[in-house]
Amino acid sequence: MTPALVVVGSLNMDFVVTVSRLPAPGETALGWDFQMNPGGKGANQAYAAARLSGSGLVVRMVGRVGYDWFGDHLKAGLAAAGVDVSTVHATRSQPTGVALIWVDSAGQNSIVVAPGANHALTAEEMEGFRRSFRGARFALFQLETPLATVEAGLRIARAEGAWTMLDPAPAQPLNRELLGLVDLLTPNESEASILLGRPPGRLSPEEAPELAQALRQMGARCVVLKLGDQGCYYDDGQRQIHQPAFRVAVRDSTAAGDTFNAALAVALAEGKPIEEALRFANAAAAVSVTRLGAQASVPSRLEVEEFLKAAA
Ligand code: RIB
Numbered sequence: 001m002t003p004a005l006v007v008v009g010s011l012n013m014d015f016v017v018t019v020s021r022l023p024a025p026g027e028t029a030l031g032w033d034f035q036m037n038p039g040g041k042g043a044n045q046a047y048a049a050a051r052l053s054g055s056g057l058v059v060r061m062v063g064r065v066g067y068d069w070f071g072d073h074l075k076a077g078l079a080a081a082g083v084d085v086s087t088v089h090a091t092r093s094q095p096t097g098v099a100l101i102w103v104d105s106a107g108q109n110s111i112v113v114a115p116g117a118n119h120a121l122t123a124e125e126m127e128g129f130r131r132s133f134r135g136a137r138f139a140l141f142q143l144e145t146p147l148a149t150v151e152a153g154l155r156i157a158r159a160e161g162a163w164t165m166l167d168p169a170p171a172q173p174l175n176r177e178l179l180g181l182v183d184l185l186t187p188n189e190s191e192a193s194i195l196l197g198r199p200p201g202r203l204s205p206e207e208a209p210e211l212a213q214a215l216r217q218m219g220a221r222c223v224v225l226k227l228g229d230q231g232c233y234y235d236d237g238q239r240q241i242h243q244p245a246f247r248v249a250v251r252d253s254t255a256a257g258d259t260f261n262a263a264l265a266v267a268l269a270e271g272k273p274i275e276e277a278l279r280f281a282n283a284a285a286a287v288s289v290t291r292l293g294a295q296a297s298v299p300s301r302l303e304v305e306e307f308l309k310a311a312a
Contacts, residue, residue, distance in 0.1 A: 003056075004057065004135055005137060005265055005269055006062060006133055007045045007059070008145065009145055011097060013036060013073070014294050017032075019105075021104050022108065022110050038077045038294065038296075046262075047262075047295045047298055059082065063118065063145070064094075075088055115145075122148075136157070137162060139153070147178070166182045166185050168185065171190055171195070180220075208227065208233035212234075213235060221237075224264065228253075232260070241278060246286040246307075251290050255297055259298050266280075284298075284299055
């Protein structure tokens, strides 16, 4: 049977405006360019997994869109990349999700999501998707669908033998019961701080061991801390690895985390050792931050392999 990877999550149409600096509350700022791009953390991860998988990995997406042009366009884009969208259903109760994104000249962003149809994906209907998880090596989740849906999906994925990966974004506190269903938890710096009830701020690689251990004690089996330009830190209780980031000129960090997660899952599903998988994920994320947009920034497998060759 061809190995599969399932993504449960959001599909959004992203409205992206580039600005010299992110506006302060109450401020009207003049921006430069506008782009409308396919996004949504779930869809970005599914798209990236399909683009980055080399050897016949089946990628399935479970999600909800509205009965509108955005929904049709987002599904068509995923399907064109090779994602199975037969379990992305349309709902009449809500429009397709949208995200309003500002990107400044340093590549930093601010994102506001109106989830719309993504919040119509209910915990009750997850049982109906059970067959989609059968034979899957990995099941990827984020937090742009209701928490109860994520928890139900994690339970079913685990029961069907898939490794579960949770990107705890947008950040919110999570309980031990939910975290206990997670094989690989992948917070960035601010998400790790919120999960641990710490003040937000940058983390140093020196702080990473203690934080990763604390997150494992909250229930996650393995942790990968995404440390931005400081790389990533992996801890499974037996092995701890700090994988430095590649140095690139940052244009837009939107979806870099999604690209990282998809690349890591693809590499692990292919049986790559963890160091190699982390390096592959860092490289995919590094290429993505050099480009504007979410799915528009995701590199192909070949581009990542060439980037790695050039960096060797
Ligand atoms: O992770 C980036 C994504 O966050 C964007 O594509 C936007 O849609 C929001 O979901």
